[in-house]
Amino acid sequence: MADHSIKGKTVLIAGGGKNLGGLIARDLAGQGARAIAIHYNSDSSREAAEATVQDVKALGAEAVALKGDLTRAGAVATLFADTIAAIGKPDIAINTVGKVLKKPMLNVSEAEYDEMTAINSKSAFFFLKEAGQHVNDNGKIVTLVSSLLGAFTPFYATYAGTKAPVEHFTRAAAKEFGERGISVTAVGPGPMDTPFFYGQESDESVAYHKTGAALSAFSPSGLTHIEDVVPFIRHLVSDGWWITGQTILINGGYTTK
Secondary structure: OOOOOOOOOEEEEEOOOOHHHHHHHHHHHHOOOOEEEEEEOOHHHHHHHHHHHHHHHHOOOEEEEEEOOOOOHHHHHHHHHHHHHHHOOOOEEEEOOOOOOOOOHHHOOHHHHHHHHHHHHHHHHHHHHHHHHHOOOOOEEEEEOOHHHHOOOOOOHHHHHHHOHHHHHHHHHHHHHHHHOOEEEEEEEOOEOOHHHHOOOOHHHHHHHOOOOOOHHHOOOOOEOHHHHHHHHHHHOOHHHHOOOOEEEEOOOOOOO
């Protein structure tokens, strides 16, 4: 029987420097991960990534921060190569990269569409491709998507629409990598109480989202918190390995499929 514990494992987290990615890094370090590679996108997020590296080291794991624009396939390949050079082949690969755009379809430019596709779809595809080549047998791969995949709503066509392909990428990868014991899942949080959410929303829409989930009254903000999501990630990359090819919405009853 394969070892599905986190203890002693090597981890790569794309977008692992802050918010949900940063908390996942600290959580897995606390669960006994041996080493964690923490990817960040640009100089603006370097400080947060380096702070997360220090937190991970304080929890007893090795850690390294790696920079890269994952909208380019070559950069994704480099990220995996640099991870392997720094800490070894990953047992767990988690991709939290994404961008929100809230705008009516009639107002979306071609440049905006291309950017959203590159960040939310293209980077996810090539992350899965590289993970399939480089993650150890019996490994775990998780991609963050959005609970909007279960919604019937305006204004998020480019966000939910460019996250939607990841569902099929996940199913295909689960079938193709399953013969090596690798599980592949996608996780869709509800609107999260992070800067990632508030930058696109008006006061009125924030108020709506704060009451949109069945369990909103029991959340400190009414929204999904990163602390609500992390235990599910931990489960999927350990004892929950038998779940594969699935998209799991973690949102307190905000949407369903």
